[in-house]
Amino acid sequence: MDWLTHPVVLLAVGGGAGANARFYLGRWVAEWQLRHGGVSFPWGTCVINVTGSALLGFLAAACLGSADPGRRAWYLLLGTGFCGGFTTFSTFSVEALDLIREERIGAAVVYVLGSVLAGLGAAALAMRAGR
Template structure:
């Protein structure tokens, strides 16, 4: 199953890179220094992981596909290291309030997105 996680990871990393660049470019063009690219990717990845979790627990997603999508894709698509790096960049640029908002919103909205994905999927499959 390691190969399955690797295949999913390759796709997740490629999408994260491409989507992150697009979102960051648009945010910068709008004058924002907030790291929207990573924020959107981490939140959407949390939502997707919540959905995949319920599908797996309910037996609707085989273990192989959990390895591809949950472990591989979502693991490479979302990024904790970039989150930490961008937080430190905001602090170094003396944008401490943005750093606090980034950390707080990433954690709370990320958990809420995972919960929403789980709840919505449970509602649909039952």
């Protein structure tokens, strides 16, 4: 096995790239929010998790049904690695609890239901596209 295609390397490179993408996209969304009225809603995490769900859905459909080792390597790099580093259930959970703590129950419900339903919808549509 070539060291470049070793699972540990694929996961580390993909995960590092995903975490960086999450950081910079989240920062960009937060800055955009400040420039446009300072909306106090966790849009960054929502955008990140929904786009990550779509990417993972596409990759699962395109790669996991194949016996081709190359597709498996791409899934490790981009699916498990990048999407694992990019998406964030823990931040989603803390942000939902912050909304509840701030007594913004309606916003918390919209955030939780909207994120979950949009993520499922994005993954389903992307899985269709990946077949």
